[in-house]
Amino acid sequence: MHFTVFDTPLVRPALRFISVIGLKLAGWKLDGEFPSASKYVMIGAPHTSNWDFPLTLAICFAARAKIYWMGKASLFRGPAGPVMRWLGGIPVDRSKRNSLVDQMVAAYDRADRLVVAIPPEGTRKAVKEWKTGFYYIALGARVPIALAYLDYPSRRGGFGPMMIPSGDIDQDMTAIRAFYSDKRGRHG
Structure with missing residues (x-):
């Protein structure tokens, strides 16, 4: 890790x-x-707008929380x-066929503290099926999944329960999707 101008004592408080x-x-x-857990996968849904990113960062800065997120390499x-x-x-280089799940599990194994935010939709478009990489990362790293949300109609962001993946993805995904059933994104 290298020092940047952003690491000055005034930037984060500002x-x-x-x-x-x-x-x-x-x-x-x-x-x-x-x-308060030191390691977990944080899923954020619904993810329907480019505004979700700055809003999530603002919430994190306001709460003094440090999260990591995956973005396309071009960013x-x-x-x-x-x-x-x-x-x-x-x-993340999406053009390469490498195991992102394995890379993230290894990152969790190396870290003392790590929270990675992952939108389960994998895109900002409406999808019928969520991507399951977040689940397999949490399962492989033996860390819980935090259910985070942005609900645009109520203008609230927050957390539901933490869950430990059981290995029964169908059962766990049913419970996860039930939590998000009343949350609405900016679009759709």
């Missing part, structure tokens, strides 16, 4: 202040607190690269 004010002005509230090119990495971004 971004927290801006986030708290911005969320209040926009009418958004955080339900509950970030889970990390050029001058935006260091900023995206500082914001917790992990570049």
Whole structure:
């Protein structure tokens, strides 16, 4: 890890202040607190808009929470690269056929603390089936899954229960999807 201008003692508090004010002005509230576990996979749904990303970052800054997230490799090119990495971004090259699940399990094994936010839809478009990579990452890393959400009609973001994957993906996914059944994204 290398030092950047973003690591100065004033940047995070300034971004927290801006986030708290911005969320209040926009009418958004955080339900509950970030889970205290040192390692977990955080899924965020529904994911229907580009606005989900800055809103999630604002909530994280306001709550003094550090999360990591996976983004397409093109986001990390050029001058935006260091900023995206500082914001917790992990570049993913979707054109290569390598096991992202195995790479993330290894990252959890190496880390003392790690929270990776993953939208289960895998896209901002409406989908009938969620991607299951988040589940297999949590199962392989032996970490819980935190159910996080943004509900646009109520302007609330927050957390549901933490769940330990049982290995029965059908049963676990039924419970996860039931939690999200009343949450609505910006679109759809």
